[in-house]
Amino acid sequence: MIYKKDFDYSFDENACKICGGKCCIGESGYIYASKEELEAIAAFLNLNFEAFKEQYLIKVGFKYSFKEVKHENGYRCIFFDTMYKKCLIYKHRPKQCKTFPFWEYFKTHKEELKEECIGVCFH
Ligand code: SF4
Known part of the structure; x- marks a missing residue:
């Protein structure tokens, strides 16, 4: 506890x-991550930042948020694996998720x- x-x-x-x-599922919302967090996730996924950005991020003002995918209960974070019901980047999830x-x-x-x-x- x-x-x-x-x-x-x-x-x-x-x-x-x-x-x-x-x-990680539900109403649409923003999942922000810092530059350092994003770089760590890109490295974990073995992608250069451009490719990572293209595939997983949306720009919100000056920040980046993770893309969302339509789900029967609304939307899910692009990193949420619905089959195994877990975060695919759990060790590298951003502070917003950790807190x-x-x-x-x-x-x-x-x-x-x-x-x-x-x-x-x-x-
Ligand atoms: S990054 Fe992981 S913990 Fe954070 S919302 Fe997405 S699936 Fe959930």
């Missing part, structure tokens, strides 16, 4: 095994978080 200061919930990582990736569900946003959107993540336990 993971606890974080200033959050009134904790998170059980074991729930990820049975959830099916609800945090889920401890986002400032969820402090005021608790109902949404309850819907999205079965691993969350409110104190």
